[in-house]
Amino acid sequence: MFTYNILFFYRSKVQCCFNGKVVELYAIRIRFHSVMGTRTIREDSCGGTEFPCVLRSYCFTMTNLLRGDLQMRRVIFNQKGGVGKTTITCNLAAISAFEGKSTLVVDLDAQSNSTQYLLGRKCADPDITIARFFKDTLSLNPFGKSQNPSLNDIVHETPFQNLCIIPSHLEIEALQSRLESRYKIYKLREALMNLNKFDQVFIDTPRCSTFLAVPR
Amino acid sequence: MLNFFSRSALIAATHCLIPFDCDAFSRESLYSLLEAIGEVKTDHNGGLEIEGIIVNQFQNRANLPQQLVDELEREGHPLLKTRISPSVKVRESHSAARPLIHYVPNHKLSEEFKALYQELDG
Secondary structure (H helix, E strand, O other): OEEEEEEEEEEEEEEEEEEOEEEEEEEEEEEEEEEOOOEEEEEEEEEOHHHHHHHHHHHHHHHHHHHHOEEEEEEEOOOOOOOHHHHHHHHHHHHHHOOOOOOEEEEEEOOOHHHHHHHHOOOOHHOHHHHHHHHHOOOOOOOOOOOOOOOHHHHHHHOOEEEEEEEEOHHHHHHHHHHHHHOOOHHHHHHHHOOOOOOOOEEEEOOOOOOOOOOO | OOOOOHHHHHHHOEEEEEEOOOHHHHHHHHHOOOOOHHHHHHHHOOOOOOEEEEOOOOOOOOOOOHHHHHHHHOOOOOOOEEOOOOOOHHHHHHOOOOOHHHHEEEEHHHHHHHHHHHHHHH
């Protein structure tokens, strides 16, 4: 984890020559100063019209930073199957761990390919997988309130140093419609933000079986 | 159109990577894919940043992959520079349950993944 003292927000207007036209661009940057040095969190340049949009997205990043949320969470996403989601997820995560970063893979694919790749087997017991977490979000506490379950108990160590995984299970498929109708889409974000021992999180997503390519 | 788990993941993430396997069908589905990401970004996760499209299964000597990649570049899609080649080592590493950096540390493919990681985090 980083301890930070100054948050630096920077904006300047620059003129560039683009295809013979002079355009005004805004440079925008969030830098992070800490005892461990300075790190650029985000850096962009954008045209005048895009500026409000970019600024809005920066505000979200700033909010997360101010809440102490410095975790890098990457989702590897494509609704088509066989494009290399699992391979890319697990291999980037393995390199990140190898470089000494505390890394977590979250397998959200009911087929559990990432789980098998990193643990060498699927998990037979759904109660030690992500299925348990999603089931818990659906259950109510004794006072009838919905719960915010933790992911801590379902993090598994892999044979590789610094690399952990939250395995998947076929059972999540059956939970899907209930999770959807009860609007549990924010639960994963909340739980991951509370799991702050990881610097890097890689999320593998399932293919979408009903997905149709829409040509233009 | 997005299923619950993909949507949850896109909401939970700070960054999004899109693998592209140099196939005409993938090329066509890219538009609806980017639309879906854009929708989640607008409605639920304004901080979500598309880090880029990873060109996977890229064969240097074939014409089609280069053609597809050129088209995407012309249309202004955010392609990452590192290309990942096809290799039988991927399947071997799946079956050995060891990521490439541990299975074949000096193989070209391991180098490509390291380059990709550097490009993202360097």
